[in-house]
């Protein structure tokens with residue numbers, strides 16, 4: 339059977355039904371910024387596989403790390419055992435985030451679940467039985483039920499899951515400070531995406547709200563969770579989104595680009611204060627332990643990806659991408675069907691007036707050699723830091739032509 343026939347009968351795709359409601363393309367291989375389809379078509383990648391492939395595909399350093407580790411120890415349980423790939427990685431994450439207590443998990447959503455559980459345990463250890471969180475409108479923090487509970491209620495369609503979801507408190511960036519003041523005694527934490535809100539709307543914010551949240555959370559001893567799963571590892575031009583506000587949260591979640599887009603791995607990092615308080619409390623431990631926690635293959639490739647990033651001039655590369663997105667996409671704003679154009683770091687966003695045209699944009703781009711996958715009204719691109727100017731200009735000119743043609 340052809341793979342598309344099998345796909346159509348047995349394979350569920352993300353945010354989709356079975357069979358798929360939209361066209362599915364069979365991919366044969368990848369290299370650098372290129373995706374090669376089964377029929378030989380080459381597409382320039384404008385998505386970096388959902389914010390993860392920051393170095394491009396098949397980077398030899400990452401492949402080597404994976405191969406070397408596969409021969410020595412592909413996996414070992416993490417309960418009661420440890421190993422160099424994991425300890426190296428935790429040390430790197432501690433140094434990079436300035437948050438020394440690191441919990442490895444297997445996907446971004448799981449890291450967010452662990453972050454929420456950690457905040458609740460911290461408050462419990464301090465004698466407070468609270469379990470509500472303050473989150474932002476347009477937030478996206480993952481697809482598991484706890485995560486969904488802190489995602490924007492409309493975007494993540496809370497209504498479909500009714501009472502099964504935890505009830506949290508949502509506010510705008512503008513009213514965040516007031517909301518923290520109002521609910522300070524009822525909440526276990528505040529959770530925010532820094533600077534850029536990703537899958538909940540691709541919104542870009544001024545850093546001030548992060549400082550305000552930091553000050554109030556310190557004042558009232560509320561754990562501040564910053565979700566850097568999308569923004570982390572340089573996507574906004576600085577290593578972390580929260581670097582734009584020169585602040586550190588109490589709990590940070592990272593994922594996506596952590597392994598350079600090769601394996602699924604995420605982490606929650608927190609302060610020594612929070613891990614010490616839990617350690618000394620009656621609850622004592624976090625009851626969470628993914629079967630594949632600290633997977634050596636994933637940790638090895640994450641170590642290699644971080645080394646590769648830190649030894650490169652990534653800041654200049656991201657600045658160059660930012661300049662090109664700004665220069666090339668801005669002119670689209672004069673079009674009637676375009677609501678707004680915005681960009682920061684390696685992220686370019688064209689928000690259309692309505693969602694009916696997004697599919698046309700995608701179809702045109704694919705026909706013309708660019709892989710892009712809009713959602714709703716948002717046509718957006720996140721590119722690898724190793725993209726060439728020529729490849730990036732091909733992406734921007736194809737997006738422009740697609741939108742101009744509507």
Ligand SMILES: *Cc1c(COP(=O)(O)O)cnc(C)c1O
Nearest residue numbers: 445446447478479480536567568
């Ligand atoms: C993608 C994402 C998640 C979820 O990560 P998964 O690996 O898909 O579970 C959580 N938070 C943010 C900000 C994300 O962008």
